[in-house]
Amino acid sequence: MPFGLGPEEWAALRLSATVAFWCAAAVVLPGTLCAWLLARKQFVGKGLLDILLHLPLVLPPVAVGYLLLILFGTHGPIGGWLQHAFHIEIVFTWKAAVLASAVVSFPLMLRSARISIELVDRRLEEAARTLGASSLRTLLTITLPLSLPGIFAGMVLAFARSLGEFGATIIVAGNILGETQTLPLALYSLLQRPGGEGGALRLVAISILLSYGALALSELVAQRLRRVVGVER
Amino acid sequence: MKLELQVEFARPSFQLAVDLHLDGNALGVFGPSGAGKTTLLHLLSGLLRPRAGHITLDGDVLFDSARRIHVPPHRRRIGLVFQDARLFPHLSVEGNLRYGERLLPAGERRIRFHEVVELLEIDSLLKRPMQHLSGGERQRVALGRALLASPRLLLLDEPLSSLDHRLKAQILPYLRRVHQALGVPLLIVSHDLREILHLTDRLVVLDHGQVIGQGRYLELAQDPRASGILRTAGLLNVFRLRPVEHCREHGITLFAFADAPADAETVVASYQDGGMAEIDAVLRPEDIALALERVERISIRNQLPGEIVNILHADGRILCVVHVGVDLLVEITYQALETLGLGPGKRVWCLFKAHALQQLETAAPADAAQPAPPIPAGVLRQGPA
Numbered sequence: 001m002p003f004g005l006g007p008e009e010w011a012a013l014r015l016s017a018t019v020a021f022w023c024a025a026a027v028v029l030p031g032t033l034c035a036w037l038l039a040r041k042q043f044v045g046k047g048l049l050d051i052l053l054h055l056p057l058v059l060p061p062v063a064v065g066y067l068l069l070i071l072f073g074t075h076g077p078i079g080g081w082l083q084h085a086f087h088i089e090i091v092f093t094w095k096a097a098v099l100a101s102a103v104v105s106f107p108l109m110l111r112s113a114r115i116s117i118e119l120v121d122r123r124l125e126e127a128a129r130t131l132g133a134s135s136l137r138t139l140l141t142i143t144l145p146l147s148l149p150g151i152f153a154g155m156v157l158a159f160a161r162s163l164g165e166f167g168a169t170i171i172v173a174g175n176i177l178g179e180t181q182t183l184p185l186a187l188y189s190l191l192q193r194p195g196g197e198g199g200a201l202r203l204v205a206i207s208i209l210l211s212y213g214a215l216a217l218s219e220l221v222a223q224r225l226r227r228v229v230g231v232e233r
Numbered sequence: 234m235k236l237e238l239q240v241e242f243a244r245p246s247f248q249l250a251v252d253l254h255l256d257g258n259a260l261g262v263f264g265p266s267g268a269g270k271t272t273l274l275h276l277l278s279g280l281l282r283p284r285a286g287h288i289t290l291d292g293d294v295l296f297d298s299a300r301r302i303h304v305p306p307h308r309r310r311i312g313l314v315f316q317d318a319r320l321f322p323h324l325s326v327e328g329n330l331r332y333g334e335r336l337l338p339a340g341e342r343r344i345r346f347h348e349v350v351e352l353l354e355i356d357s358l359l360k361r362p363m364q365h366l367s368g369g370e371r372q373r374v375a376l377g378r379a380l381l382a383s384p385r386l387l388l389l390d391e392p393l394s395s396l397d398h399r400l401k402a403q404i405l406p407y408l409r410r411v412h413q414a415l416g417v418p419l420l421i422v423s424h425d426l427r428e429i430l431h432l433t434d435r436l437v438v439l440d441h442g443q444v445i446g447q448g449r450y451l452e453l454a455q456d457p458r459a460s461g462i463l464r465t466a467g468l469l470n471v472f473r474l475r476p477v478e479h480c481r482e483h484g485i486t487l488f489a490f491a492d493a494p495a496d497a498e499t500v501v502a503s504y505q506d507g508g509m510a511e512i513d514a515v516l517r518p519e520d521i522a523l524a525l526e527r528v529e530r531i532s533i534r535n536q537l538p539g540e541i542v543n544i545l546h547a548d549g550r551i552l553c554v555v556h557v558g559v560d561l562l563v564e565i566t567y568q569a570l571e572t573l574g575l576g577p578g579k580r581v582w583c584l585f586k587a588h589a590l591q592q593l594e595t596a597a598p599a600d601a602a603q604p605a606p607p608i609p610a611g612v613l614r615q616g617p618a
Contacts (some may be wrong), residue, residue, distance in 0.1 A: 121319075123315070124315070124321060126280050127321075128321075129306040129307050129381070130279075130307075130312060131336065131382045132337065133332075135305075136309075137336070141332075146322070161519030208247075
């Protein structure tokens with residue numbers, strides 16, 4: 001194995017990257033939609049919704065994990081239904097790890113998208129309306145393209161948050177070697193084991209590299225996006 | 234275009250209540266800043282919703298509070314050119330121009346792309362990134378973008394106020410050209426009388442959210458309610474001049490009033506060699522003097538005979554309306570009025586110096602890329618030879 005990594009460590013690395021990717025993919029649409037609602041629409045209960053959507057940011061991740069376990073467990077209201085209707089099992093699979101990190105990183109996606117939508121000049125949206133664009137078309141052709149840098153930044157945040165997710169994941173996905181054991185979980189397991197310090201250090205190094213790479217890549221993409229979108233901020 | 238508008242609109246610090254029945258092809262809304270001009274346009278375009286009232290355009294109900302009708306802006310087909318061009322930064326110039334056009338079914342596109350590009354001379358800009366456009370170019374693209382959505386009515390919200398004087402002179406002819414060539418009804422809002430008068434002399438005067446006058450400019454200037462506001466903005470004579478003869482040796486051009494009857498004997502001359510295009514000239518009422526007869530031994534060559542139509546008194550100032558083929562506003566003092574024994578029906582001569590006559594802009598935008606030349610202009614009376 002290259003870099004002196006064992007197969008377990010490789011599995012953890014691959015799993016972490018996969019989970020983080022799907023987490024970012026999963027939060028982008030609902031996060032942007034909620035961001036648009038909060039940034040541009042007035043409705044009853046907006047304040048309550050705002051707090052509710054931000055809850056995962058302040059709740060202990062273990063509490064989030066436990067809630068998800070109740071909801072998505074094979075006997076839970078959502079998990080039971082998924083099992084029954086589609087034969088899909090969530091808990092203690094890698095999908096649960098995606099679910100856990102998606103829920104925990106949702107507020108980060110939301111905040112980033114919301115700020116960039118709020119920064120889109122409403123007067124441009126007004127101009128689009130007078131040119132014959134419905135509000136949906138205005139959203140799709142003006143607001144979203146112009147807030148793309150912020151939406152992308154939100155995805156990167158979600159990706160990064162997922163790489164570090166521990167508390168909710170261990171509750172809802174477990175710590176199954178090669179199946180749900182992501183980098184932080186593998187690190188934890190190594191630390192529990194006598195003589196695991198060397199492996200733990202290697203995992204720390206990998207984590208740093210991975211995060212650094214992701215952030216650097218995102219900065220590059222963000223720069224390009226800002227140029228394409230024509231916004232210099 | 235027939236527009237009926239009876240709306241009430243309220244904001245904590247501002248109230249607007251307007252009742253207007255307008256028809257005609259070009260209308261101006263004049264008023265000081267904060268009069269509610271922009272609000273009025275936003276109500277018309279549907280970006281704002283009135284508290285009560287109704288709006289109909291050519292028989293189509295756009296808003297009716299009693300019947301709970303509020304047609305959303307994108308279904309009104311009312312174009313709006315904003316003060317700040319509001320071009321979409323993520324689209325190319327062509328993308329901007331075609332934004333509204335693309336949303337129209339092909340059968341409803343009355344205005345052709347190449348036609349607009351040609352009229353506004355934006356051919357060379359099409360592939361340029363948005364950031365590299367000058368202020369005047371941006372405003373031209375914005376105008377083209379609004380036109381290509383084939384609006385039934387085009388609203389212009391101080392379209393020139395963000396531009397400097399030179400750029401204004403460049404854009405004005407395009408506005409006029411577009412209006413004449415494409416026949417799109419216009420409603421222009423401005424706090425600058427010149428901009429409006431360049432396109433139309435039919436005005437609505439707005440102040441503090443209320444209509445205080447409506448009609449032709451010269452009528453409004455004589456209307457006690459509206460004239461106050463018009464006066465604070467500075468009254469102007471604006472008329473169109475048609476070149477008759479150009480004398481290259483002396484650098485003068487003889488002009489006739491374009492709107493006067495053909496047999497009007499007055500001919501106007503200007504020192505500029507402006508070619509043979511029609512121009513809009515501006516003359517301030519306080520720059521004209523009145524004489525009871527032609528003055529021979531004087532340097533002023535511009536002497537137009539006419540008849541006093543009306544005399545107005547306001548704030549110790551006297552305003553005469555003199556018909557010299559077109560109606561001219563002339564401001565004189567009370568002493569002059571007394572001494573000369575002026576009154577309606579009296580025949581007088583209007584005198585003014587060459588430099589008092591200013592050109593609104595060069596009417597033909599052929600050399601729009603160059604700054605408009607300074608125009609020392611003068612007017613000559615060419616006696617019946």
